Amino acid sequence: MKTQLALPITKVQNSRLAETDFSNLVFGRTISDHMFVADYKDGAWSDMRIEPYAPLSLNPANATLHYGQSIFEGMKAYRNEDGKILVFRPDANWKRLNESADRMCMPEIPEEIFMEGLTQLIDLERAWVPTAKGASLYLRPFMFATDDYIGVKPSDTYKFIILTCPVGNYYSKPVSVKVETTFTRATEGGVGAAKTAGNYAASLYPARQAQKAGYDQLLWTDGKSHSKIEESGTMNVMFKISDKLITAPVNTGTILKGITRASVIQLAKDWNEPLEEKFLTVAELEAALIDGTLEEAFGTGTAATIAHIERINVNGKDYILPKKSEDAFSNRVLAELDGIKYGQLVDEHNWIITI
Known part of the structure; x- marks a missing residue:
């Protein structure tokens, strides 16, 4: 430049x-x-x-x-x-x-x-x-x-x-998360989509309570019904259920428009991965954990890039996710993003500037 x-x-x-x-x-x-x-x-x-x-x-x-x-x-x-x-x-x-x-x-x-x-x-x-x-x-x-x-x-x-x-x-190992159904990160009409300091200040107390209970982060739910998964404490979140990638939409004004999230979605489309931008309900998440159709859950963000989730607490019960294979989507997309960021792979979308 x-x-x-x-x-x-x-x-x-x-x-x-x-x-x-x-x-x-x-x-x-x-x-x-x-x-x-x-x-x-x-x-x-x-x-x-x-x-x-x-x-x-x-x-x-x-x-x-x-x-x-x-x-x-x-x-x-x-x-x-x-x-x-x-x-x-x-x-x-x-x-x-x-x-x-x-x-x-x-x-x-x-x-x-x-x-x-x-x-x-x-x-x-x-x-x-x-x-x-x-x-x-x-x-x-x-x-x-x-x-x-x-x-x-x-x-x-x-x-x-x-x-x-x-x-x-940012994370040296997979993370444990707890579905939060009492406290609220953002509501429609608020400033949830803005990267403003107050959003993070409001999240500190419930996050600290979760950390005291042994969890790294929260999975925030919507402020009206606490029935839909929105995002995690420092990252957007994605789930792979029955071979489909699911992540919350960002058009409600309650979710940060993550740069890493958008990059993962673009790569998923490049690879013809089944993908749906929709709200996953807490009930759907719990059902997928119980019947074993939840294959992967991971956070996306600048700090962690891809943060693998190994344990999810829903309604007071812990569920352990299966170990991921090397060719799991989250591992493949992490390797792809790292390869682009460090100049080891072709930057087909012109995401990189060189200084």
């Missing part, structure tokens, strides 16, 4: 790269040296720059702290065998960020600012992209309100930042 914006860059005096243990990366704990920053005021984005990663100075009356105008995205950059840096579908993340911005009454980020800020930051931080198998550089673009005003209204000013951090695998 050719550079369009001449971004001023202020480099750190002392990099933390040498003191970073790349063999022991805890997801989200290690932030690289620099960040991209842009400010919005007087109806326009300005002062785009790359500067050292450092704490922010916030007024106690900052609008985000009180009223939660905050959105974010997540994506990854990978190092291929030739040492080049590959980024997976950043254009889709840019589009989804702006959909979230619209829902949260925040200004859109122009594509040029998003893509140039992202690519120039990654280029500067390319030494931070891990080389180990399964590792990557996690990219976190986010935007928040910056008005210093105690009043319920959309802010007039905003800050957009991109952070990067080297990460290993």
Whole structure:
């Protein structure tokens, strides 16, 4: 990608790269040296720059702290065998960020600012992209309100930042999940389809209760009847029942339009896999677990890519899923996505940009 914006860059005096243990990366704990920053005021984005990663100075009356105008995205950059840096579908993340911005009454980020800020930051931080198998550089673009005003209204000013951090695998083993039928993640007419901070804050308590009971994540159900499976805590979810792949539709406004989800669906169509975008009911899930027709269940998301589910709790009872063969759909699609992301397979859908 050719550079369009001449971004001023202020480099750190002392990099933390040498003191970073790349063999022991805890997801989200290690932030690289620099960040991209842009400010919005007087109806326009300005002062785009790359500067050292450092704490922010916030007024106690900052609008985000009180009223939660905050959105974010997540994506990854990978190092291929030739040492080049590959980024997976950043254009889709840019589009989804702006959909979230619209829902949260925040200004859109122009594509040029998003893509140039992202690519120039990654280029500067390319030494931070891990080389180990399964590792990557996690990219976190986010935007928040910056008005210093105690009043319920959309802010007039905003800050957009991109952070990067080297990460290993999000899940080191298959996960256990519990179907949640008391608490609600999102309802129709709400902000469930926006990647906004409040959605995650609301999920923390029920998720903690599930973790105390020995489960990694929840399977959220719809907010009206708690009878239909929607998504999991950090990912969309898919089920393979009687040789058909089933995943919830994203047109209700209650489910995040996952980039990995969309990629898995595209590959399933390429491979002529039976696929249906519909809500699987809790009763249908339980019946499939009892009669053995549930062949696979897995989550899809940027952090985990494919998270295999090995145990599902429904109505207080645990069900163990059968072990997956190497040619199971979830294993095949994981291998395909990893092959594309690391430049080992042909990128037929032009999902990759190279830096």
